[in-house]
Each structure stands twice: as C-alpha cells, then as structure tokens.
Amino acid sequence: DQQVKQNSPSLSVQEGRISILNCDYTNSMFDYFLWYKKYPAEGPTFLISISSIKDKNEDGRFTVFLNKSAKHLSLHIVPSQPGDSAVYFCAASLGAQKLVFGQGTRLTINP
Amino acid sequence: DAGITQSPRYKITETGRQVTLMCHQTWSHSYMFWYRQDLGHGLRLIYYSAAADITDKGEVPDGYVVSRSKTENFPLTLESATRSQTSVYFCASSESGWLGGSSYEQYFGPGTRLTVT
Numbered sequence: 001d002q003q004v005k006q007n008s009p010s011l012s013v014q015e016g017r018i019s020i021l022n023c024d025y026t027n028s029m030f031d032y033f034l035w036y037k038k039y040p041a042e043g044p045t046f047l048i049s050i051s052s053i054k055d056k057n058e059d060g061r062f063t064v065f066l067n068k069s070a071k072h073l074s075l076h077i078v079p080s081q082p083g084d085s086a087v088y089f090c091a092a093s094l095g096a097q098k099l100v101f102g103q104g105t106r107l108t109i110n111p
Numbered sequence: 112d113a114g115i116t117q118s119p120r121y122k123i124t125e126t127g128r129q130v131t132l133m134c135h136q137t138w139s140h141s142y143m144f145w146y147r148q149d150l151g152h153g154l155r156l157i158y159y160s161a162a163a164d165i166t167d168k169g170e171v172p173d174g175y176v177v178s179r180s181k182t183e184n185f186p187l188t189l190e191s192a193t194r195s196q197t198s199v200y201f202c203a204s205s206e207s208g209w210l211g212g213s214s215y216e217q218y219f220g221p222g223t224r225l226t227v228t
Contacts, residue, residue, distance in 0.1 A: 006153075032215050043115075043201050043219030044154070089153055093215045097142045097161070097205055098169070101154040 003027050004092050006102035014110055019077040021105050023090035026071065030092040034099065035064060035075050038087045047088075048075070077107075085109045114138075117202050117220040124192050125228055132187045132223050134202030142205045143185040144217060145169075145177065147198040154201065160185055192227045199224050 005024045013019045021035075031052045036044035050057040050064045050073070057064050063076045077084055087106050091099040115136040124130045134143065145157040146169075156169030158177040166177050174196060176188045189196055203217040 004153075034216065036219075041221070043203075043221050045219070046216045049216065091154075097215060097217075098144075098156060098159060099215060099217060100156075100170075101146075103151055103153040 002103075003030075004090060004100050004102040006088075006090060006105045008105050009103070010106040010108070012108045012110060013080050015082060016079045019075075019080045019084065019107055019109070021075040021077075021088050021090075021107065023073050023075075023102050024071060025073075025092055027092070027094070028068075028071065029094055030100075032093040033064070033066060033073050034091045034093070035062075036089045036091060036101075038089065038104070044089060080109045082109050082111060115202060115204055115218055115220040117200075117223050119223060120221065121224050123226045123228060126193060127191050130189045130192055130225070132189075132200055132202075132225070134185045134187070134220060136183055136185075136202075136204040136218075136220075138204060138206070138218070139182055140204035140206045140218075141182075142217075143179065144203040144205075145175070145185070145187045146201045146203065147171065147196075148201060148222075149198050157187065157200075189225075192225075194227050197225060197227045 034049040035047040037047045038044040048059050048062045066073045087104045089104045090102045118133045144159040146154040155171050160166045160179045163182050200223045202220040205217040
C-alpha cells in the first residue's frame with residue numbers, strides 16, 4: 001500500500017527550461033511534505049518542504065506546490081541546470097518524525 | 112568530522128551470516144532512522160529511535176534488530192542475512208520540533224551497499 005507515489009520513474013529536460021516533478025498521496029492526514037535530492041553514491045539531501053496549511057513554498061529556483069483537494073504536490077525547478085540531474089524523492093509526514101517516501105524520479109538535464 | 116557517518120560503505124556477506132551496519136552522528140539529534148533503498152520502492156523505513164533506549168518498528172522490520180545505548184550510535188544488525196536483504200541502507204537523524212523554519216527534516220548518511228550472496 002504505497003501512500004506516497006511518484007508515477008514518473010524518469011524525466012528529461014533541456015537546460016534552462018522548467019522541470020516539474022510530481023507526487024501523489026493517499027492519506028489526507030499528512031501534515032508536512034518534503035522533497036529530497038539524491039546523487040549517486042550519496043545520501044539524500046533535503047531540498048524544500050511545505051506545510052499542509054500552505055499551498056506554495058519558494059526557495060530560489062525551487063518551488064513546491066500543494067493541491068490538497070487533489071492530494072497532489074509538485075516541485076518546479078526553473079531554470080533547470082546540469083547540476084540538478086539527480087533522483088528526487090518526495091516524502092510526507094504524519095505529525096511525527098517518521099517520513100513516508102515515494103519511489104523517486106530520475107531527472108536528467110540535457111545541455 | 113561532524114555529521115552522520117556509516118560504516119562499512121560496502122559489504123558482501125553470505126546467506127545466514129550475521130552482519131552489523133554502523134551509524135554515528137555528532138549532532139546529538141534525538142531521532143535516528145534506518146532505511147533501505149530498493150528499485151521501485153524508494154526509501155522504506157526499517158526501524159527508528161526517538162532517544163537512547165527507545166526504538167520502534169518501521170515499515171519493513173522483519174529480519175533486522177537495532178539497539179541504541181548511546182544517543183550518537185544506532186547500529187542495525189541482520190541476524191541471519193538473506194538475499195532479499197541485498198540493498199542500499201541509509202541511516203538518518205533529526206531533531207524533534209522545528210529546525211530553522213522547517214519541520215521533520217532528516218539528515219542522511221552516505222549509505223552502505225550490502226550484497227548477500
């Protein structure tokens with residue numbers, strides 16, 4: 001029973017364009033959502049988060065949007081850079097320190 | 112070095128052997144976690160700990176044992192390794208409450224790639 005789903009295993013985007021990564025969830029009780037970025041042979045690193053009481057959070061080139069009615073969140077990266085090529089995981093919290101992760105999306109930025 | 116470290120980084124073991132993966136953090140974070148990463152499953156929580164001597168099961172705890180006698184260490188033991196436990200294992204830590212405006216952010220170690228033959 002996958003509570004957090006990333007339905008696109010991979011995404012390829014041209015450098016300078018916008019990258020949009022999507023994530024769907026089933027549990028309406030999740031109170032916080034996070035995005036992590038992972039390079040090969042390294043641990044995931046925190047990128048950006050959003051509380052369930054908000055619908056948008058922005059940090060530089062990264063913006064996360066939350067649509068609670070659709071149980072959907074997305075990560076926008078603009079403009080995309082070669083260093084953004086990585087695996088991106090979305091995660092959700094149930095009011096505790098435990099996180100539930102999606103399967104990940106591999107983003108490739110092409111020059 | 113400050114941060115969260117894991118050892119070994121790579122391990123090959125045989126089916127049935129006991130193996131222990133080590134995790135050490137220098138931040139004195141209350142919470143520590145063990146995840147496994149497998150293709151198609153993302154990161155799945157094995158066990159977590161809210162403080163020294165307090166541990167609890169995650170999503171996939173079968174075949175694993177943890178202990179936490181000191182705040183900074185959180186070893187994960189596979190008592191009798193099986194091929195299905197071949198995976199990349201990540202340790203993470205976090206502090207309770209709010210962290211610089213964001214909540215529940217976890218800091219991950221570099222991972223241990225375990226192969227069970």
